[in-house]
Amino acid sequence: MVSVQAPLISNLDAWLNVALIRQYHENLPRDQARREVLASLDRFGLGAVADRRISSLDDQERFCIMLLRAAMVKRSVLVIDRPFQIMPDLQDVRYVGRSLKWIDDLYEECHIFDYVWMKDQYGALHGEEH
Amino acid sequence: MAPILKTLGNPFVKNVLSAQETLAFAGVVISKVFSRRSYNSATKTVLVNQIYFTAVEILPLFITVSIIFGSLLIGIVFAVIKDLGLAEYLGSILMGFVVTELAPFITVLLIALRSSSAIDAEIAVMKVNQELNTLSLFNIDVLDYLFVPRIVSGMVSVVLLSWLFSILVLGSGMLFSIFIFGMGLDTYVNALINSTKFSDIVIMLLKCMTFGFFITLIPLRFGLRASHELTSIPVAVLNGMVKVFIAIVIIEVLSLILRFI
Numbered sequence: 001m002v003s004v005q006a007p008l009i010s011n012l013d014a015w016l017n018v019a020l021i022r023q024y025h026e027n028l029p030r031d032q033a034r035r036e037v038l039a040s041l042d043r044f045g046l047g048a049v050a051d052r053r054i055s056s057l058d059d060q061e062r063f064c065i066m067l068l069r070a071a072m073v074k075r076s077v078l079v080i081d082r083p084f085q086i087m088p089d090l091q092d093v094r095y096v097g098r099s100l101k102w103i104d105d106l107y108e109e110c111h112i113f114d115y116v117w118m119k120d121q122y123g124a125l126h127g128e129e130h
Numbered sequence: 131m132a133p134i135l136k137t138l139g140n141p142f143v144k145n146v147l148s149a150q151e152t153l154a155f156a157g158v159v160i161s162k163v164f165s166r167r168s169y170n171s172a173t174k175t176v177l178v179n180q181i182y183f184t185a186v187e188i189l190p191l192f193i194t195v196s197i198i199f200g201s202l203l204i205g206i207v208f209a210v211i212k213d214l215g216l217a218e219y220l221g222s223i224l225m226g227f228v229v230t231e232l233a234p235f236i237t238v239l240l241i242a243l244r245s246s247s248a249i250d251a252e253i254a255v256m257k258v259n260q261e262l263n264t265l266s267l268f269n270i271d272v273l274d275y276l277f278v279p280r281i282v283s284g285m286v287s288v289v290l291l292s293w294l295f296s297i298l299v300l301g302s303g304m305l306f307s308i309f310i311f312g313m314g315l316d317t318y319v320n321a322l323i324n325s326t327k328f329s330d331i332v333i334m335l336l337k338c339m340t341f342g343f344f345i346t347l348i349p350l351r352f353g354l355r356a357s358h359e360l361t362s363i364p365v366a367v368l369n370g371m372v373k374v375f376i377a378i379v380i381i382e383v384l385s386l387i388l389r390f391i
Contacts, residue, residue: 010259011252024268027171030171
């Protein structure tokens with residue numbers, strides 16, 4: 001689930017927010033979890049934000065961290081709830097499409113939900129794989 | 131008479147029910163603390179961080195307070211012992227008063243002031259920010275992930291810092307014994323060792339663990355009671371801290387009763 005209703009944990013660094021899922025459910029050792037999360041963050045070019053607190057991230061960085069966190073679930077089906085609410089300054093949905101392509105090996109399905117009146121914003125996704 | 135009884139009875143019943151709920155909840159948490167399934171890489175990471183925040187970060191302040199307060203107090207105790215001619219009871223007084231009573235009490239007060247309030251505010255903020263929803267959404271047990279590491283760290287921290295306080299105060303006691311009584315180091319150490327009772331050490335250990343358990347459990351519980359309004363955070367912290375101090379007094383009184391039975 002990627003949604004404003006499921007915010008990032010504010011007292012954890014960015015990488016720990018992503019690592020939490022596998023550390024908790026798969027008991028993945030901390031060092032290994034960190035290596036894997038850093039490799040995943042590099043796909044977005046966000047390796048530098050790994051040790052930053054959530055409050056210092058911008059909307060797009062937060063979205064990527066939320067997306068990666070959701071993709072950490074085994075055989076994950078991503079549900080993105082109103083991406084324009086997470087990133088209010090986003091012009092169109094292409095950034096979401098690009099982000100999903102960068103991690104397309106980490107999830108099985110992805111569903112984006114939004115209000116009908118936001119339909120025009122999703123024009124860029126038509127004809128794409130996602 | 132009936133209205134007076136009713137006025138007195140309502141808060142009494144409310145407090146008794148609240149205490150009963152807290153104890154029932156404590157039972158659930160204790161079972162989690164001793165369950166191996168509660169410990170995984172994520173909870174261990176939180177545990178290490180919490181021990182650092184609770185027991186290590188506080189060290190400069192704690193050592194300063196222990197040395198200043200402990201030395202003053204031990205100076206007064208030594209002066210009274212000298213005036214009353216009770217030098218032969220020095221060891222018993224130091225072990226019975228400083229190590230088993232004073233050390234846990236001062237330690238728990240310092241940790242409660244610093245960490246309990248922080249834990250209460252942290253959980254209340256997480257509740258307001260809906261971060262607890264995130265945990266349940268990802269099937270992460272709040273008790274395992276948030277409660278167990280903080281409670282274990284509270285128990286470990288109170289025990290360790292109580293020992294540190296005792297060592298520092300007994301260290302300053304050694305200096306006072308040399309200067310006030312002209313006592314040698316061997317005599318001082320022997321007086322302490324001869325006065326040490328195993329039962330006192332066990333009671334001290336249990337008391338420290340009980341202090342540590344409740345000064346983290348109560349703030350966690352009251353933090354969870356915050357609503358989704360920002361204004362509920364100070365209310366949660368205030369209520370939690372009042373209950374923490376009541377719990378400290380109750381545990382202290384119960385341990386005294388237990389010692390003198």
